[in-house]
Amino acid sequence: MDPIFEIFVGLAGIAGVFVGFGALVVLSDHDETVVSEMHMVRSVVAIGLLTLVGALVPVGIASFEVDNRLLWGLSGGVFLALIWMGLLHPTNRPVLATMMRSDLKASLFFWLVLEPLIQVPLFFCLFGVLPEYAHALYMIAVIINLIQCAQTLLQVVYARVDRVNRNSA
Numbered sequence: 053m054d055p056i057f058e059i060f061v062g063l064a065g066i067a068g069v070f071v072g073f074g075a076l077v078v079l080s081d082h083d084e085t086v087v088s089e090m091h092m093v094r095s096v097v098a099i100g101l102l103t104l105v106g107a108l109v110p111v112g113i114a115s116f117e118v119d120n121r122l123l124w125g126l127s128g129g130v131f132l133a134l135i136w137m138g139l140l141h142p143t144n145r146p147v148l149a150t151m152m153r154s155d156l157k158a159s160l161f162f163w164l165v166l167e168p169l170i171q172v173p174l175f176f177c178l179f180g181v182l183p184e185y186a187h188a189l190y191m192i193a194v195i196i197n198l199i200q201c202a203q204t205l206l207q208v209v210y211a212r213v214d215r216v217n218r219n220s221a
Contacts, residue, residue, distance in 0.1 A: 056187050057111045063194050064107035070201045071100035074208075086215060088154040091147040092208045099201040102138060106131040107194045110187075124186035128177025131193065135171065151207075158207055162200060169196045 074096035110127040118126070138144065152159045173189035176182055182189065 054114070056191070057114060059191065060107045060111050060194065063191075063198060064104045067100045067103035067107060067198055067201065070198075070205060071097050071104065073205060074100060086211070088150045089208060089211050089215070091150040092154075092204055092211065094147060095151065096201060096205045096208060098138060098144075099197065099204060102134055103194060103197040103201055105134060106197060110190060120186065121180055121183055124177045124183070124190055125180060127190055128174040128186075128193075131190075132171065132174045132178060135174075154211065155207055158203065162203065166196055166200045166203070169193075170200070 074093050109130050110123060113123050113126050113130075139148075151162075170193045173193045176189050177186050177193075180186075
């Protein structure tokens with residue numbers, strides 16, 4: 053297996069760990085359930101699964117022995133389509149609104165910094181811009197998506213700590 057695909061498989065494994073942590077957070081909450089925290093946990097799981105699938109897309113397409121232009125173009129297009137299907141899904145509207153209300157700075161960072169760093173490289177892959185760097189552009193998108201997942205998990209942890217501190221005071 054090409055070393056780049058081994059890296060993608062490793063990134064998929066890391067994303068799977070985030071999904072597992074998100075699931076554990078849900079299962080471990082026996083206290084009061086806060087809607088904003090549940091929305092953030094749902095986002096951790098969704099972004100983690102998206103990252104996992106996004107990391108494995110080029111591995112799967114490469115098994116058909118296609119040329120590099122087609123490999124990274126298809127991979128970029130599939131990953132972008134999955135991102136937009138998730139963002140535009142009707143059940144995500146309340147999640148996104150709750151996240152904006154609960155932590156505006158983190159949400160602005162999510163949308164104005166991280167999302168462009170994910171989507172612009174994927175558009176480059178899709179349209180064949182800088183084809184000699186397509187594998188690196190795709191990897192940047194996967195890694196930033198993983199960072200986005202980590203940021204959301206961190207928001208969940210901070211929200212829980214704040215809630216516990218408020219309840220114990």
